[in-house]
Amino acid sequence: MSTTYTVSVTRDGEWWMVAVRELDALTQARRLGDVDTAARELVLLETGTALDEVSIDMHVELTAGDGDLTARVADLRARRERIEAEEAAVRADTAAFARELAAARVPVRDIATLLGVQCGFGKAGG
Structure with a gap:
């Protein structure tokens, strides 16, 4: 049975900051495509849960200047x-x-x- 963890992802310079809410833990990834793996590996390190037993519910938060880009991404998708x-x-x-x-x-x-x-x-x- 898989356990789902909520992950907030934000951009910080050249990195994506990956926060696993349930663990109050943080890691980073260079590419957005690497976030899932980075988050699951963080859960493994923090809890010992096997990677194949971890699911990620990823929420990417994007802002630029005064605007929230997350809604625009969702609309285009x-x-x-x-x-x-x-x-x-x-x-x-x-x-x-x-x-x-x-x-x-x-x-x-x-x-x-x-x-x-x-x-x-x-x-x-x-």
Whole structure:
């Protein structure tokens, strides 16, 4: 069973400061991608809990001047997720409609032209 620790991450110069709230302990990481490992290793050192039994709930706090950048990061991520979901839905709808058109004996190349997609056919080597 995994234990989850809450981690606050802030930028300090060239380092990410990693605070494990439940342990009142601090470490650092050079890259944001290294925070999870650094936090789990800190938990191991402080508690003896095996790395594979530790989960991290990471909260990155970013500020610049007077502005909070954390909300902007969250907004962009949410927007990107919505776009990716919409793209997946459009791909599925396009494939389903292409099958309908093919069943109606519309040539594949014409289906591709109608739907604005590539049909995957082409001359060998060119």
